[in-house]
Amino acid sequence: MEAFLVEGGARLEGTLRVDGAKNAVLPILAAAILTEDAVTLEDVPRITDAMHMAEILTILGCRVEQQGKSMMVRSGGLHGWEMPDRLSKQIRSSIFLLGPILARFRKATVTYPGGCEIGLRPIDLHLRGLRSLGVKVSESGGMIYCDGAHMRSGDVYFDYPSVGATENVMMAAALLDGVTAIHNAAREPEIVDLQNFINAMGGDVRGAGSQMIEIRGVKQLRGVRYTPMADRIVAGTLLAAAAITGGEVELTNAPAGDMVAVLSKLREMGCCIHEEPERLHIRAPERLGAFAQLQTQPHPGFPTDMQVQMMALLSVAQGTGVILENVFENRFTHAGDLNRMGARILCSGRTAVVQGVEQLYGARVTARDLRGGAALVLAGLRAQGLTQVDQAHLVDRGYDHLETQLAFLGAKIRRIDI
Numbered sequence: 001m002e003a004f005l006v007e008g009g010a011r012l013e014g015t016l017r018v019d020g021a022k023n024a025v026l027p028i029l030a031a032a033i034l035t036e037d038a039v040t041l042e043d044v045p046r047i048t049d050a051m052h053m054a055e056i057l058t059i060l061g062c063r064v065e066q067q068g069k070s071m072m073v074r075s076g077g078l079h080g081w082e083m084p085d086r087l088s089k090q091i092r093s094s095i096f097l098l099g100p101i102l103a104r105f106r107k108a109t110v111t112y113p114g115g116c117e118i119g120l121r122p123i124d125l126h127l128r129g130l131r132s133l134g135v136k137v138s139e140s141g142g143m144i145y146c147d148g149a150h151m152r153s154g155d156v157y158f159d160y161p162s163v164g165a166t167e168n169v170m171m172a173a174a175l176l177d178g179v180t181a182i183h184n185a186a187r188e189p190e191i192v193d194l195q196n197f198i199n200a201m202g203g204d205v206r207g208a209g210s211q212m213i214e215i216r217g218v219k220q221l222r223g224v225r226y227t228p229m230a231d232r233i234v235a236g237t238l239l240a241a242a243a244i245t246g247g248e249v250e251l252t253n254a255p256a257g258d259m260v261a262v263l264s265k266l267r268e269m270g271c272c273i274h275e276e277p278e279r280l281h282i283r284a285p286e287r288l289g290a291f292a293q294l295q296t297q298p299h300p301g302f303p304t305d306m307q308v309q310m311m312a313l314l315s316v317a318q319g320t321g322v323i324l325e326n327v328f329e330n331r332f333t334h335a336g337d338l339n340r341m342g343a344r345i346l347c348s349g350r351t352a353v354v355q356g357v358e359q360l361y362g363a364r365v366t367a368r369d370l371r372g373g374a375a376l377v378l379a380g381l382r383a384q385g386l387t388q389v390d391q392a393h394l395v396d397r398g399y400d401h402l403e404t405q406l407a408f409l410g411a412k413i414r415r416i417d418i
């Protein structure tokens with residue numbers, strides 16, 4: 001087991017380049033099996049979720065080669081439509097493979113997926129979307145069997161704009177005859193990136209970024225070299241790290257245009273932010289001011305993946321603020337750890353009231369999910385004394401060596417074996 005050991009008090013300064021986005025890379029890796037040609041992705045972060053996805057593809061018969069940050073997938077040898085149980089449980093994104101495997105084999109079997117412990121996270125919308133395309137779905141003993149013998153294009157309507165379900169249907173429909181229209185689609189920037197990737201392979205997808213996506217099926221897709229978009233959540237986390245330490249940091253390769261909600265909250269807290277298309281500069285005050293209210297929403301609302309980092313910031317801000325978590329039902333699990341460090345947070349259901357304190361104190365705390373772990377590291381940067389964040393592996397799911405990135409900016413942080 002590994003942990004992060006953080007000595008609080010250092011002010012972050014410097015320039016850092018933001019990695020490729022986990023939430024873009026994972027569906028794109030799944031979409032790579034829509035062609036038998038070689039697909040090369042550049043700027044793939046060294047995160048365990050991407051490694052697990054590569055492992056699943058290998059078990060299914062693909063050749064995956066990784067060199068530095070570039071990853072090549074050749075799926076000519078793809079032979080399986082049954083996703084391996086252990087890995088599916090480890091990584092929720094294995095569910096993305098349903099769409100492209102159905103497109104290739106017209107059948108697929110998967111176990112119920114795992115992932116972060118941030119809520120119930122059912123997959124009913126994924127399955128309903130696929131049913132709208134004529135897929136017969138049956139479930140038994142924790143397994144899901146999909147029969148796509150009679151798959152066809154058509155209209156798909158989502159009661160809720162699920163990111164993963166939207167992506168799954170886009171991939172399932174990419175090779176179907178005719179036009180598939182997704183109504184009430186999710187509008188996240190990573191969905192636009194998936195559209196760009198499918199189109200770069202020769203597909204015809206339009207409308208991503210709006211509530212209606214149209215997929216005109218093509219006969220065949222071809223290999224491509226592609227660089228996924230930069231990670232807006234990693235960028236947001238690094239800005240939050242600068243903010244909580246009263247620092248001054250510049251980020252390059254930052255998807256500033258996709259970060260309006262986060263930048264607006266950081267400004268509300270007193271940070272001075274200068275933005276250019278791929279560059280962000282933040283200068284934080286010595287003490288942040290509280291924002292009155294933050295509500296998570298599907299994009300372009302405030303991203304749930306940045307909520308807990310903002311809770312860490314709010315816990316040391318001047319004043320009191322309220323956070324409403326509308327996307328996941330169980331995303332305040334780190335409030336208790338922050339309180340152990342001296343924060344004053346009261347949670348009830350989907351609401352948290354955070355009363356800012358002058359000082360946090362180092363403690364031994366535990367990451368329970370990916371973003372929560374990052375938030376505890378942020379709190380440690382500001383706390384007096386030493387903070388140990390256990391279960392570093394959960395943070396590694398989505399941050400490429402977070403400790404190295406923060407240390408580069410001057411943080412006193414290292415990884416330890418425990």
Ligand code: UD1
Nearest residue numbers: 023093121122123124125126161162163164165305327328
């Ligand atoms: C994706 C992101 C994740 C982010 C989330 C919301 C990836 C790999 N992960 O997850 O980092 O936090 O979007 O921005 O891109 N839901 C259902 N039924 C379904 C599917 C979802 O009820 O079939 C519910 C979920 O439980 C949750 C909400 O819808 O409450 C949002 O989930 P969704 O948009 O699907 O998120 P993910 O694609 O899982």
